[in-house]
Amino acid sequence: MTKIWSKELRILKQCVSNWKSQSAEIENIVKVVTNIVSPKPSSSLSDDIVGMHSPLHELEKLLLLLSDDDVRVRVVGICGMGGIGKSTLATILYGKISHQYDSSCFVDDVSRIYGDYGPLGVQKQLLCQAFMQENFSICNLSLANNLIQTRLCHRKVLLVLDNVDEGIQLEKLAIKRERLGRGSRLIIVSRDEHILREYGADEVFKVPLLNDENALQLFCRKAFKCNHVAKDYESLTDSALKYANGLPLAIKVLGSFLFGRDVSEWSSALIRLKEKPTKDIMDVLRISFDALDDMEKEIFLDIACFFPFKREEYVKEILRIRGFYPDIGIRILIDKSLITIFDGWEIVMHDLLRELGRSIVREKSPHEPRKWSRLWNQKDLSNVLRENKIAENLEAIVLREFCIYREELPVEALSQMSNLKLLIILSLTENLSFSGCLHFLSNELGYLEWESYPFTCLPSSFQPNKLVKLILDYSNIKELWKGIKVEE
Template identity: 40%
Template sequence: MEDINRRHKEYMERRAKQDNEIMRYEAKAIKDIVDKVHDRLYPLILDVDEDLVGMTPRIQVLKSLLEIGSGAVRMVGIWGVGGGGKTTLATSVCMEISPHFDGYYVVDNIREEVSRYGLKKLQEKLLYTVLKTKVKVQSVAQGKHMIKSILCHRNVLILLDDVDGLDQLQALAGSFKWFGDGSRVIITTRDEHLLRTHRVNHVSHVTLLSVEESIQLFYTHAYNETEPLADYEELSLRVVSYAAGLPLALKVLGSFLFDKDGNEWRSALAKLQDIPDVKIMNILKISYDGLEDYQKRLFLHIACFFRWESIDNVMGMLEASGSHPVIGIRVLRQKALISIADGRFDMHDLVQEMGHFIVREEHPNNLEKHSRFRKYKDFCNMCFGGASLLKKNDKVEAMQNGCCSHYQSSCFSKIISCKKKLRSASMSKYDNTNMISKYDNTNMSNDDDTSMSKYDNTNMSKYDNTNMSKYDDTSMSVLYMSQFDNIREIIKPKF
């Protein structure tokens, strides 16, 4: 009898152990099913209507580039100016097409995350979203191997958001071979060059909103139905014009103005002419912060002085000022900071305002320490500020003086002689014709006020209006100088 009882007890213990294992297996299976169902239903239950204003046609274009269901692995990159809607577009598409994949994984804020925690943490983040359990990565190389070995047989959709370094792409999606057949990888970045270098299948430039789309998006954020604004239509169009199709600006300004009355709207719009919104500027400035020093100088030159100028007319001066414009312009274009239209420099209105903002913020309360002068009133303040101000201001790298009088021309010469770091300056005199003289100075430190006397108005008579009559308003008289005693005149005639 004791032997029977012992065997029965052992049998019950084995049965209980088996039942526990079955229950754990079933619980895990149920959890996996729930997770899969949640992943497939999530795009259907999430309300993204507000963010999709103006995005519908862009979503269709991106979906067509992804070629869902065509097999093989495809990587598609979206690039463009900060605040242009890249993340909203990519996220919206991913949520819509995710039911076609075994898994949908997002690694967002990559630029910021890498700067804080490094690449290994990002790899761990991606592996966690796949395995639903924490994984410790000892090295970037190990992380690459783990991602490849886990995902190479899975049909997955991956979004890599806000990439700003090639090493980030190599660590998270190093090769098409890392992913199973049919997988799709969407990458958002401000830098077209990264996408080209990583050899993605297609590079797509995000298009900004049209006027109609901008009005609609701004309305969703700014219109107060409970307290409607009497002049809403007129004032809202001014904001839409200022934002120039940039979704970020429309959302930020719309949210700010939502509970303001008419007078406050007008005050806010007037303030924007002198003081731009800091939130918008900081987002746009991220692209500028990632530039090398010579690229920053080049961008500020173009933003402050040369937007809408013919590239041919200013390329020589940019080259002489040490800005390395050939390669620099290429980099600025690939980072969506400038564009070229009909042979002229161009950029988004708010990107240009960001350039002006950077110069002003160098020393907001000390005009004499600004690196560039582009406003006539600033030049006048310097002219009438006395010798002490002229001597103090040794930070200027470039300046432009429009419509100068005889006194201001003399003052302009004195200002130039005081500027040790001055590399370019322009002086415009407008009568019947338009004459622009541009100077490049790479070594001004040994020149004093008296050394400029030979370049005063009387000695510049050969460049006066009568002798410039054969050149129209678009003509440019350019003076390049490495030393003040060695001047070469380059004049482009009218064709």
Template identity: 40%
Template sequence: MSSSSSSYSSPSSSSEAKWRFDVFINFRGEDVRYGFVTDLHRCLIHGKINAYIDSEDLRRGDEISELMKAIDESRIAVLFFSENYASSRWCLDELVKVMECRRLKEQRVLPVFYKVKPGDIRGLRGSYGDALTGYEKKSGQDSERVKKWREALIEAADLSGWHYDPGQSQNETEFIEMIVKEISTIVKRVPLSVAKYPVGVRCRVEEVMSLLSMGSDDVRMIGIWGPGGVGKTTISKAVYNSIFDQFDGCSFLANVRETSSRPDGLIHLQNKLLSQILWKETLSVLGVDRGANLIRDILCSRKILLVLDDVDHRDQLNALAGEREWFGKGSRIIITTRDKRVLTFYRIHQVYGVKPLDQGEAFDLLSSYAFPGNQPKDISRDLIYNILGYANGLPLAIVVLGPFVKDRSREEWESTLEKLAESPNKDINSVLKISFDALEDNERDIFLDIACFFKGRERKYVTRVLDSCGLSTLIGIQILIERSLVTIVHDHTVQMHDLIQQMGQDVIKRECLNDPGKRSRLWCYDDVYEVLSAATVRASHETIDNLIFFNLHAITKLQLVINDYFLFLGREPLMLRA
């Protein structure tokens, strides 16, 4: 199976399979074994954190490979840099292995600077410089092993960690508790549930990861944009699971649009953001502006991962992630939205536009839900592709319809398709209609006219006709594009997803379910014929005046019907728009 259609499994979704130990502790025994490290190890074990403590009596013969294997299988490595750390070749070899695992396996590395300054390690001054100089004299300046030690020390000393300085009256017990708490927040993070059958997610996650550029230390904001039901939340969850181990704190805020619309909704979201990152159950945010300042002041020095899911207004970003300067070096902020304008307003130019599933991915996803065993013999490929044609690559539609048609007969599949042709599935429709409900009147009218009459027509023609009806079409179509309701394809024609079009047409039908003549738009031949052929005593000039646009296959027949009716009323024949 190709990567584009294969299921995605987050590396963090099964931490037990990936990591045998939660923590590996690397230290120079003569400096800190008795007291500090022993107390830390005891506290970690008491907190049910599986910590591997390096024991120097293992450093013999073949057992060295076991030590390196323990590093390889640890989720977190804690490095205790002490005064005589660099005098131990074993410590330096372990350090090189740890930094290798950080690069290749995304292992989290937390340095503790115990009575030493990070700058002295980075600059290889004092005991660290003396030790490296001694090694070089013994083995030569070009020794590959010494070169790796030097590079690993400089790289590790540049990581954020803890600095213990007894000269500043630090309490050792409190210092240990602080380390344990931080490790606990990392270990206790659990991956988010992505999808039952995450078909096609892997390749999309990889494309988002390329935008995140995880190797850089800048604060990066990216957007994931697309229509409702296309999989933005699923992708953002999978990305979150892939990388959350690499940050000091993480927060995934789901349903931002819905939550922020409630009384004090933004304050609730601010509280939740800080609670998730700081691992505190309750925080007191007294107002949106104060909450924004609190987020900035607390998180400006922390490397955090923040996902804001389903954002639809800049006020939400102002309250939760106003500026890149709010967050520490290396932070990543991911925003999912249906409205591209929200991203443009915040100068977020790294945007991943989510594409619908291709035919192979859609088939695999439908099969996963509808045929978890084998495909029944009486369900033909034609029936399957008719369902896929209705879904048109929208994962939401397949996830809803797949379980519905599971274990149903061929006749029930056919009946389902007939029902869907008449009216949309309410679960799918309710998700898609959120974008329509957020439109203003000008954009609603343009959207409904496109859904009923102009899908597939040339953009200039649509603009000319709708402008003549008093609509601001140029900006209106642009807003519909930004909100993932309309697309302009390469030949400059106006298009929209079939299910979005059906949603729009359903809005018109529900204006009056039983009397098409009372609807604002008519587009299908049967409805128009019914209105024009009804008892003339019920007809009115208003009914005719409301028949503005027609986009029909049987346009010649309709022309005759309408013109005959106009002659009956003594009015001039109607000229249909070309």
């Protein structure tokens, strides 16, 4: 209704623009009426939305909505990991400003529509919304391209393309900035920053995680249906918020799930989460993982299991030895919002993405760690070493966490890991000691670091042809091998 009014009023304004004596007056009437019929923006944030004012303001600044120079076309990207609130932010912004445009359109899932109906499906939706016609009969791409070109170029339009997950989608849609009328705004939402840069976005807005205060507020609304934590639930609330770590999707799902349950149910649900992350949340996060190439998947899993907070150069060195081309791989993970680089040097992966990676490693045989590709904690390593069975899937073991309980582990099972490429055992694990004889080590090993290595030499059968780095600080080693090794 509002849109129709605005449109009619603009047409009216155009018609009388030559009618100089009255045009100023009519312009005033147009302004007043437009203002009356326009939605009132700031009050439209629903009670369920928290902490949105600041991102909204930032985004408006990037869109140059507040500047006088409103004639150029501006393209702004919104990016961030799944569930962080990209679509929510774009929707709120759209509701707030769309009335200021001649035509507007919000395509809410480009990836799905493109997948189901191809570029024509998206273009149809775009044209139908922009021109408020139910059925735009366009039967082929060139007709659609033509329509977009001819009809949008004279209008000030607001276009939002949500959930673009491949660059080709934008290319095929043929929505070029030069085809949009003066003052138009194009907002592209994607988890992948590279797509946005490649398209030539003027700016990219990265949606931040919720701060502690807003996270608590959202959680309380969902879990207690009020604005404060209920008595006796304080520390459980802390654990839940620690788990969700500022991700609105996780806070909402978790809060809604816990609503109405008693303290013991909360406790057991939160403990269970550690072993079995919530499916609703993981399904959303997994979309980004599934879209990765094999090599990037391996890098993602290594970071999730071993290095969620480690120095970038250190991680890259290990990944290089693993044969994973980390320079490009890490860049791709950053672009896809799966990791960030903190302070220019530290790789940071959100806790829930780390959980996702670890659950992917466990998923095929959750109760048989010897079948996994990676081991990263004492409990599972202990299980595998004690079982002492063939573990041919195991590629990497990195034990750097403080070992909670004191135990002595037999090392024979290391001889059963013929594909082991990376082995790191650090002395934070001082509660851990090893017994038995090491007869064999995988010839695939490229990186071997074992602080306080307990034996006096490496196994004589070990052929270290692929070994690039060997670190045995504080070890009992006296000689590398018994006898002489001939390089092959």
